[in-house]
Amino acid sequence: MTSVHELMDYAEVIERFDPVLGLEVHVELHTNTKMFCGCANVFGGEPNTQVCPTCLGMPGALPTLNGKAVESAIRIGLALNCEIAEWCRFARKNYFYPDMPKNFQTSQYDEPIAFNGYLDVTLDDGSLFRVEIERAHMEEDTGKSLHVGGSTGRIHGAEHSLLDYNRAGVPLIEIVTKTIEGTGERAPEVARAYVTALRDLLKALDVSDVRMDQGSLRCDANVSLMAKDATEFGTRTETKNVNSLRSVERAVRFEMTRQAALLASGGTITQETRHFDESTGGTSSGRTKETAEDYRYFPEPDLVPIAPSREWVEELRGTLPELPWERRKRVQDEWSLTDAELRDLVNAGAVDLVAATVDAGATHTEARSWWVSYLTKEANSRGVELSELAITPAQIARVIGLVNAGELTNKLAREVVTGVLEGEGEPEAVIEARGLKVVSDDSALEKAVDEALAAQPDVAAKIRDGKVAAAGAIVGAVMKATKGQADAKRVRELIIARCS
């Protein structure tokens, strides 16, 4: 295993090669129970507490199909513009691994529930790129291995391994794209935009937690390069362990530059699984697939075929929510946003939050200004998603209302919001506890203005001479004296009144 790679300059890669991508995304459904048994499907339980004879692969135990998972699979298929199979089956994918209780994975193989679809993804410049979907199929997740000892955290070199079967049997949908060609230099961006679009779609469908950090959305990126004059695809690698949207982009870019350097130096690409390293941004060799592994697939005899009626499929089509791109279009029209404004809103993941804030009484401009700038920064610095901040759209709307009523300055409002984020309670409680009311008593302000003017007689003289812009220095002094609790606009009015 090598960790040092020759990399080719990206511009040169694009000059000499066409990248070809294939993306496989695994989505854990957030059904109440597992795919084939009644165990709870909850992330993060004590190891081996969410298990039963079926998901432990006990002798004699049998699977029964989770109808809700089939429903989710069909809804995902419909949202991806797929055809829904009239008849399909599960198969067994046979291979040995300690965290796989039966040593076969019950998975759909050549008869997926959904196939032949597409997803139009929005790139950073607002243009659309159509990603064709090969299929979306149902399968079960494996358990988790924790390899203890050794330096890599992988099974080789470990002193011992611990097995947790809580995840074994969790319902998964695997969504596989057709080969993605014609992206040119935008290949890494397309990959990231596709996974982003898929995440937003799955969130809107409310079928998964879609948390890449918790593994409920996982992306394997297949990357190969074709020399400009080539007529056949190059050998591909499959990069796993890509746990964030940014990593998807980085992993694709890295593989392109690595493969290009290797090919340019006369080397060949090994068809293999590679692991992405978040800290270095590079990939390293995993299992080599010199000969394709023989999984000995055959139809799962313990489950009967699935034949979703057309009526049911149409009924489920009726349950599809407004899809993210439809929603974006509507929001853009309703609020008359420019493409750039819409992009900022979407990139911040703030569409729903802003809309909810508007519903609670704010204008979209006010709401956007909070969510897209200030709160996005707060979320980033706290390392959480915007939607995970401990503040609600209704609370933001109330803060905006207080600013409009002159009871809070913008600066005070930010302090109130910080208080809410810190868990100090409702905005009103924070104002009370921190003493953040605007000083609106003119007599108190007039005294502060007089003191400030007296302290800076030269500035006061300029204002009296009509240089109103000089008032800023006095405003600043007053604000400082009132610890920011004065309404700057009112202070300015008072200064000008005093000097005229």
Add this chain to the structure above:
Amino acid sequence: MNPLIRSTAAELAAKIASREVSAVEVAQAHLDRIGEVDGAVNAFLHVDTEGALKAARKVDDDLAAGAHVGPLAGVPIALKDVLTTEGVPTTVGSKMLEGWVPPYDATVTRRLKEAGVVILGKTNMDEFAMGSSTENSAYGPTRNPWDLDRIPGGSGGGSAAALAAFQAPLSIGTDTGGSIRQPGAVTGTVGVKPTYGGVSRYGLVAFSSSLDQAGPCARTVLDAALLHEVIAGYDPMDSTSINAPVPPVVAAAREGASGDLSGVRVGVVTQFSGEGYQPGVLRSFEAAVAQLKQLGAEVVEVSCPSFDYALPAYYLIAPSEASSNLARFDAMRYGIRVGDDSTRSAEEVMSLTREAGFGPEVKRRIMIGTYALSSGYYDAYYGSAQKVRTLISRDFEAAFATVDVLVSPTTPTTAFPLGERTGDPMAMYKADLCTIPANLAGNAAMSLPSGLSDEDGLPVGLQIMAPALQDHRMYRVAAAYEVARDAALGAPVIQGVPQLAGAR
């Protein structure tokens, strides 16, 4: 010998319900019998004395309290060791699961318990139900009570021998290619493979999922029917379980016992005759067919040409599924673990455990199945076998368009001597020649004694096959034939079992 042990299940149930005898007395009589003769027979891998007496006491208490009990409450049963029993060891006849105590009951086990049937223990079997003689058990062979030097059939030799040795009036078997019917035939007992999906497979340690079917074993047709109705029925824990009413097999058995089969059309399968069939077996079969005619049945010959390919198709499909089903025995979660000395990897421990835990026949089938499913061979082997399976189903459909039931000998020969075929797998596999088609098509089939072969004095089985979910048809024919046969022979066939050494 306590005369209770020679009673039928129906008789015992009536005596217990009327409180003429207690369930505890009945259980104790059978436990005593097991203690006396099982050293010679080796039908049981585990005897649950305490559990049996406790269950019997519960039935007695319920009856004393005037509670309503099921039709087989208090009747003892022997359970094939392939069905899980909570808190009671389940080995599947394999070293691999030595000492494994399941944390859950199979649905069949649960239904028996709920019906007040008293589980005496777990019976011996070919390892993972792979075999036709019970010689593949990791715990020594079971011996045939008719001749202790002969095989009791397999894989459910323990369940059949326990009936013939009067250790239990009822038992449960499982039938993947004949493992209920062939042991029934060679021990002079009744064995039924219900329609696939008729009895839940939940908790039945899988050999071949698309073929495995648990069913009732008994010494009389009515007893089998009574047991059939206790264990059958839809189970949401088994996706392949049929959500339909249980065929009325008890009513059919009672109706058949009146001895009238007029209007019933019986088809004799022409493929199951000729070379490889013991003459005494064929003579017994012909006599049985003649008797069916006398009872008023219309008998015709029926050709099912695809049945000739059933055996090879079976030996691709069953091992293929087995190779996958048995992959879970990897030393990680249950069963034995070999070589875990903290220097070896999980992969090495898996490998060493499977090497040590599986016997030669199981390994042979895992290898055949792994090969048959391999890329490049799948279509030629597994794929072709599935096509044959379809053709066999069509042969059955065509046959049942003209006849109500099909009949044949259950197995080509009577019980062969222990050791005779252990070195020749093909000869062993041929014991299931006549029984396999019903597994491949999923329809109902049973075996009941047609008397003794005139050349060796050993039991011969008559196989009756019926369409899926028409299990009652074969019970009716079997019950009628049973009455006529006993009248002709002067006594039930089972009465001819010799006294066992060691028995008092």
